[in-house]
Amino acid sequence: MKRFLKKQWAFLAILLLIAVTGQAAGLPDFTELVKNNSPAVVNISTTQKITQSGSRLPHGLHQLPEGGPFEDFFRRFFDEEDGEPRSFETHSLGSGFVISSxxxxxxxxxxxxxxxxxIVRFSDRRELEAEVVGSDERSDLALLKVEAKNLPTLKQSSASQLKVGEWVLAIGSPFGFEHSATAGIVSALGRSLPEESYVPFIQTDVAINPGNSGGPLFNLTGEVVGINSQIYSRTGGFMGLSFAIPIDVAMEVVEQLKEKGQVARGWLGVVIQDVTRELAQSFGLGKPQGALVARVLADSPAAKGGIQVGDIILDFNGKPVPRSAALPPLVGRAEIGEMVGVQILRAGDEKTLKIKIGELPEKEAPQKTRKKPEHLFEKRLALEVADLSKKERAQLDVVSGVRVTKVEEGPAFEAGIQHGDIILSLNHTEIKDITEFKELAKKLPVGKPVPLLLQRGQTASFITITLPEGS
Incomplete structure (x- = not known):
């Protein structure tokens, strides 16, 4: 029995040894990568001078009884000098890397x-003041310049060569701990984040924390593939979702910042949305794909080139558009003034339009909303609508449509339509007034999703609405 147990333990030990050594052999060794590239990674510290006007008394203690016993005490304790402005400094930390010697x-x-x-701090303890050559808020990138020569630099590789699942490593200064290295894998490519539609982010599970921002993301051969930019977190700390700007995008921005100090981007002038399964069905698509045009801005390249509301953009300049998030980066990187082919699906037919790319404006004009005249209650949809006045149309920048004034439980409510929404089209037909809306509603099929274009606030988007059997 003892011999049997000894054999069993020996067998288990061999299996464990094989598992451990096999696993170790399969893991990458980052030591040389970190050693060779750390000298070109820098720590960046900034100082901002802030002037604060008025009192520094705690909230609720600004109105002290004049001449009271506590007035002098509080004013001395909180160092208030008759509400005079005070200046103080704030400091922040980040990372960066050298791209030219x-x-x-x-x-x-x-x-x-x-x-x-x-201030830029190097690994050899040198500290140099940097000039901001230029910065770009849309891509969250900045180019700095220090007076130095023969600086170590990093090699770069196109992020297009990355594959989901491959190892990557970050070097930066999280919480001020300089030249900290963390590793992980590529979790996804081409991610679009809210308010960041012009950058197809690299998503990783590399541990990124405050202070890592601006530092390099390396592949296993020690080449920079991205710039660590932000994390997704519900706590403020790392939760396994970090995002990096592809180096290809970054270097295009850098070249423009070097030349002009600012960045110009291509512009179509459309408001787009994703195609859901229901929308795909209602537009005659075999599967959800492309970018659905919910609005075409007046005098934009899209308007001049013939793009219409309800078109689904499938391909831009020879590159497929699998989902709406893929389109803005493609358009943004297009050359201004260039004629590009835009493949669309319109009323079930595919066609290619030639569009001359414009320059993305700084800001789009804000729009306001309001309400009023004649009302109509549509029983099949269980909602009430009203015509738009001329003033409302001008404020909303629309030429037609009806305003939703009431929504009861029924198909419209289930579709997500809300009070105040503007219905612009129904089942591929533009709505001029409540009379036309009533006629269109009568002809709606039952048991089948149909597209409805509505505008809510400043955003236009398609939804689907389905009438139940027997309605």
Whole structure:
């Protein structure tokens, strides 16, 4: 029995040894990568001078009884000097890396935003003041310049070569701990984030924390593939979702910042949305794909080129558009003034339009909303609508449509239509007034999703609405 147990233990030990050594052999060794590349990674510290006007008394203690026993005490304790403005400094930390031996350094825009002084600290303990050559808020990138020569630089590789699942490594200064290395894998590619539609982010599970921003993301061969930019977190700390700007996108921005100090992007002038399964069915698509045009801005390249509301953009300049998030980066990187082919699906037919790319404006004009005249209650949809006045149409920048004034339980409510929404089209037909809306509603099929274009606030989008059997 003892011999049997000894054999069993020996067998288990061999299996464990094989598992451990096999696993170790399959893991990458990052030591040389970190050693060779750390000298070109820098720590960036910024100083911002802030002037605060008025009192520094705690909230609720600004109105003290004049001449009272506590007035002098509180004013002395909180060092208030008759409400005079006070100046103080705030400091922040980030990372960056050298892209040319003559002193150009790349980092995130949010690292140096509003800074009065930017100091770059190298691994050899040198500290140099940096000039901000230019910055771009839309891509969250900034280009710095220090007066130095023969600086170590990093090699770069196109992020298009990355594959989901491959190892990547970050070097940066999380919480000020300089030249910290963390590793993980590529979790996804081409991610679109809210308010960041012009960057197809690299998603990783590399541990990124405050201070890592602006630092490099390496592949296993020690080449920079991205710039660590932000994390997704519900706590403020790392939760396994970090995002990096592809180096290809970053270097295009850098070239423009070097030349002009600012970035110009291509512009179509459309408001788009994703195609859901129901929308795909209602537009005659075999599967959800492309970018559905919910609005075409007046005098935009899209309007001049013939793009219409309800078109589904399937391909832009020879590159497929699998979902709406893929379109803005493609358009943004297109050359201004270039004629490009845009393949669309319209009323079930595919066609290619030639569009001359414009320049993305700084801001689009805000629009306002309001309400009023004649009302109509549509029983099949269980909602009430009203005509738009001329003033409302001008404020909303629409030429037609009806306003939703009441929604009861029924198909409209289940579709997500709300009071105040503007219904622009129903089942592929533009709505001029409540009379036309009533006629269209009568002809709606039952048991089948149909597209409805509505505008809510400043955003237009398609939804589907389905009438139940027997309605």
């Amino acid at each position: 003559d002193g150009y350094i790349i980092t995130n825009n949010h690292v140096i935003r509003d800074a009065d002084e930017v």
